[in-house]
Amino acid sequence: MVRVIEYLTKTDPATAALLSTVEVATEQAELVDSPDLSPATPAAEPPFGMPAPYWLDLRAYDPVAVAATLDLPMLFLQGERDYQVTIDGDHLFFPGTGPSMPEDYTRPHHVDPEVITDVAAWLKSD
Structure with missing residues (x-):
């Protein structure tokens, strides 16, 4: 905050x-x-x-400790431009350039196609 x-x-x-x-x-x-x-x-x-x-x-x-106890596949993704949740915990996955600004949150966006490709590949993997 x-x-x-x-x-x-x-x-x-x-x-x-x-x-x-x-x-x-x-x-x-x-x-x-x-x-x-x-x-x-x-x-x-x-x-x-x-x-x-x-x-x-x-x-x-402790989310890391909890995750370590789970015997199931997990996918972790990381974006780069979200100022509310930094590179240590990005969550929007909108494409863009330059510093993230409040207006970025108010415009309609689609999830970056690269993220969709990564999720689809993970779901298809063994």
Whole structure:
């Protein structure tokens, strides 16, 4: 959340008003990572109004460890331009060039044909 707000304020002049939000978002993110977060923390304090038990559960979840216990094929895909979920976790798979901007999310898109080809090849594989 903090990274997205900072990215927007640097790449899109129209979002300069978000600068004051960076401080609030940083405080909320720090609370989520803090040992002070407890089930009794008021829901208004963590990000997005999500209650503390949600964040505590998420903190305890290790998706890589869970995946390692599963005995089934898995396909992992990675895009490059999504500023909300970076190269470490891209999820849109829209083709494009240059820095990703908020307008990219509002225009209708189709999944990049290369992604469809990769998924189809994976599904056909043994």
